[in-house]
Amino acid sequence: MALALAGCQAILPRSGPPETTPPEQTEITTGIPDDGLRRIALLVPTSGNNAGVGQSIANAANMAILDAGGEGVRITTYDTASVGGAARAANSALTDGSRLILGPLLADNVRSTAPVARSAGVPVIAFSNDTSVSGNGTYLMGFTPDQSIARVTSYAAGQGARRFAALVPEGLYGQRASAAFARAVRDAGGTLVGTRTYARSRRSLQLAVTQLNGEGEFDAILIADSGTTAREAAQMIRDRGATDAQILGTELWNNQPNLVRDPAMHGALFASVSDRMFNTLSNRYRSRFSSDPYRLSSLGYDAALLVVRIAREWPTDQPFPVNELRDEGGFSGVDGAFRFDSNGVAQRALEVQQIRPNGFTVVSPAPTGFGG
Numbered sequence: 001m002a003l004a005l006a007g008c009q010a011i012l013p014r015s016g017p018p019e020t021t022p023p024e025q026t027e028i029t030t031g032i033p034d035d036g037l038r039r040i041a042l043l044v045p046t047s048g049n050n051a052g053v054g055q056s057i058a059n060a061a062n063m064a065i066l067d068a069g070g071e072g073v074r075i076t077t078y079d080t081a082s083v084g085g086a087a088r089a090a091n092s093a094l095t096d097g098s099r100l101i102l103g104p105l106l107a108d109n110v111r112s113t114a115p116v117a118r119s120a121g122v123p124v125i126a127f128s129n130d131t132s133v134s135g136n137g138t139y140l141m142g143f144t145p146d147q148s149i150a151r152v153t154s155y156a157a158g159q160g161a162r163r164f165a166a167l168v169p170e171g172l173y174g175q176r177a178s179a180a181f182a183r184a185v186r187d188a189g190g191t192l193v194g195t196r197t198y199a200r201s202r203r204s205l206q207l208a209v210t211q212l213n214g215e216g217e218f219d220a221i222l223i224a225d226s227g228t229t230a231r232e233a234a235q236m237i238r239d240r241g242a243t244d245a246q247i248l249g250t251e252l253w254n255n256q257p258n259l260v261r262d263p264a265m266h267g268a269l270f271a272s273v274s275d276r277m278f279n280t281l282s283n284r285y286r287s288r289f290s291s292d293p294y295r296l297s298s299l300g301y302d303a304a305l306l307v308v309r310i311a312r313e314w315p316t317d318q319p320f321p322v323n324e325l326r327d328e329g330g331f332s333g334v335d336g337a338f339r340f341d342s343n344g345v346a347q348r349a350l351e352v353q354q355i356r357p358n359g360f361t362v363v364s365p366a367p368t369g370f371g372g
Contacts, residue, residue, distance in 0.1 A: 155363075255295050
């Protein structure tokens with residue numbers, strides 16, 4: 001389900017982004033009311049198919065404001081799934097005096113929001129993982145697969161892997177994963193034996209595995225897909241003789257503990273942000289809201305935490321100090337250390353985990369920060 005949106009949207013726990021109707025453009029007036037508050041807009045879906053994840057992000061963002069003592073910061077939530085969609089939500093936020101927009105969640109909504117915010121000189125910190133929507137005043141907090149692929153490939157090469165192969169799904173996500181893997185293999189000094197794509201069927205997956213085995217022996221193979229597909233593919237790979245090949249995955253596996261049940265997945269590696277601090281946040285969230293948070297709620301928490309930090313040096317009558325987002329030393333949050341690169345994409349410190357019969361084990365911890 002995650003892959004239905006992962007290529008051009010945020011990675012969501014259910015498919016089907018809410019339908020939106022492009023609104024007519026209206027004249028925008030901005031200006032923070034003279035109440036001593038720094039006004040922030042949070043654009044997420046609070047109705048429609050993705051209301052659960054949107055509300056979870058909003059709840060976590062408000063938790064961060066309370067936890068960090070951000071009394072001078074007010075976050076107002078705007079529904080991107082209501083009539084008019086994300087562009088109208090952005091217009092409303094700017095009319096209300098917002099000087100920074102957190103969100104939206106889906107890449108298509110970011111495309112609608114960005115020009116509206118840019119025309120008012122207001123930066124956007126979105127939650128999408130689609131790097132094509134970043135830049136020119138738009139920053140991305142989402143977990144991008146290329147970073148996960150680069151990290152796990154580098155680790156595998158450090159463990160002796162030299163010949164690499166890949167199975168990737170058809171579509172935009174697969175294309176990006178394939179390109180990222182080719183770069184990662186090259187950077188690690190390895191050889192890419194072959195890459196095969198498949199459609200959403202068991203027969204297509206079987207054919208791709210068979211064709212890939214015909215390309216030659218490989219030390220490691222990337223399965224750039226969800227855990228469900230990875231389990232199928234891993235068994236096929238083992239059944240066709242690649243019993244010693246190291247299986248590699250992406251951040252999509254991080255929240256899928258059922259992978260430990262399949263012996264074919266034992267020993268597989270993937271890279272992701274650490275869940276250690278998120279587990280603590282989950283417990284606190286559960287106590288406050290009597291429900292479990294979505295995994296993406298950490299993006300809302302960390303974005304709000306970042307705003308509170310910057311707000312200490314942000315005069316209420318001035319635009320948001322966007323230069324502070326370019327701190328090379330980076331920031332820290334529930335998902336560990338991160339900083340925005342020159343394209344506005346969050347560069348994250350990732351850990352490498354290995355799937356073992358008794359659970360996931362960290363075999364290479366995430367760095368605690370950046371060297372500058």
